[in-house]
Amino acid sequence: MIIATERARRPDDFKPVEEPVEEGICPFCEGHEKQTPPEIISIRNNNSLPNTPGWDVRVVPSIKPLLKIEGSIDRRGKNLYDIMNGIGAHEIIIETPKHIANIADLEVEQIEKGINARIARIDDLEKDQRFKYVLAFKNFGRAAGGGKVRHSRSQLIATPVTPKRTKEKLAGSRRYFEFHERCVFCDMIKQELDSGERIICDIDGFVALAPFASRFPFETWILPKKHSADFTRLEQPQRKDLASIIKCVLQKLKVGLNNPDYNTIINTAPFRRPKAGYWKTIDEDYHWHIEIMPRLTRVAGFEWGTGFYICPLPPESAAKFLRELKV
């Protein structure tokens, strides 16, 4: 659990209130560069200067960082409890200079530039020896925890520990590998392509599918067909293919489900991964993938209490609906 002091609020602030409608000038639009912290990197045209117009993608620090960049981690105990400082990095990727809300509505080339920016930033954050992982994710819409400003952007958070959920995924796929000497994701992709019933799209080296154990209706995973543990090793031609399948899936969700709010999460191998016994590295047993979770249902007591999810729609029905939808 992270206590985010930059976001600290008084108890009175939690009384539910009507949310104000969006108003004023969007700080993420071209021409408003001075309304954000100075950019960390940008993808720019024609030799324009940093923090001026002329960019395609900008990456800026979050103004409300969940974790802060300065300081040491200082792991320690306090009686029963384990404490460390909230060290990390929290960056915002502004995915378009135009005031467009949904990344689904960007051109493929523009989405690809956002992928390039993510990879450049993750590669740079890996050099900081304090960090174990970077979570790249998107909160689109209020039900997904997104901000009020309707301008397409994603987030990167570098953490000083490998996230619990990442560890669980790594441990599960390693157990499978130790038994079968094959990647569980590669086996799953082959089986899903053979059966076809949960496939949503299959484009140029990537596949989008409704996972057999979908937690949410229309949950979608995008996976590279070629084995790779590490999202940042994606080569340039593949990045455009990834952008294409992302646009395809998100357009289908937008059109088919009336522009739902959603989260996306890139799951990739952590930094500085250990050698695994007599297998070379963790790279053999893990397989990066993107999870897309439309926020159509609410998580309630049963899910919180058990860690099990109730999905009211079989993944085969969700996949068929999305597969057959023309966008």
Next chain:
Amino acid sequence: MIIATERARRPDDFKPVEEPVEEGICPFCEGHEKQTPPEIISIRNNNSLPNTPGWDVRVVPSIKPLLKIEGSIDRRGKNLYDIMNGIGAHEIIIETPKHIANIADLEVEQIEKGINARIARIDDLEKDQRFKYVLAFKNFGRAAGGGKVRHSRSQLIATPVTPKRTKEKLAGSRRYFEFHERCVFCDMIKQELDSGERIICDIDGFVALAPFASRFPFETWILPKKHSADFTRLEQPQRKDLASIIKCVLQKLKVGLNNPDYNTIINTAPFRRPKAGYWKTIDEDYHWHIEIMPRLTRVAGFEWGTGFYICPLPPESAAKFLRELKV
């Protein structure tokens, strides 16, 4: 993941729509007994007949069960995937004959009767050898996944497997016990009572506190001070004390936070627990407790991706605010 076929919906059903307001007759009110399935048990006065007026608490089967009572579990594989039938029980505890929405507004004696009904049902479900666990929980309000009808009720779901989250809690407390030969919850209670800074109320053998690692603002745990792994072993005088502290905490949340939606979860030891090495049973290392989670913030991509939670309010501030609030 559970595919709940009783709740199966067509893909079109997931397009967001305005929710209709509550209307018509409440099926949970006294006099409307015919609008629910026949009761499993009830707590009744003056020899009134089942499924007629004259009750204090009724337990009925869910009309939309997540798991169904008939059949065998039939664990099996299908290529890569593990499947079992959705066998279980799903029951609704109607906590009052009156049309009162929030259990916080019931009398202590009435809350105690609901505790009696829960324990009677869990004890009965334990006799079914197919079941490993019963999750007792409440979804209050729409943000917590609750139903539209504003009549106080809770749910019981018996599952044929021990829930993932229960296993994690059991494993964590067992590791602590193996090292220290003490219950981690007993140690935590002692430490929290000594410091006092995260205590919300301390009444007659129970303590309510804001956990050090609160995932949500105003998350509250209620624990018996006397060690016990099993909620159903609660003796009669203690049940009234538990009802008192539940009312105290929920009234504080209602008054202090403007009647928020919330979930409550009873965490207790699973059925048929194994003997643990040279320790006698799991009963030594686990300690039942109730989690109360007001739904004031949204879970977003970072939480889904990492399994870490961002809490914008330190638990000491939450506890102080609730502790000092007069109800």
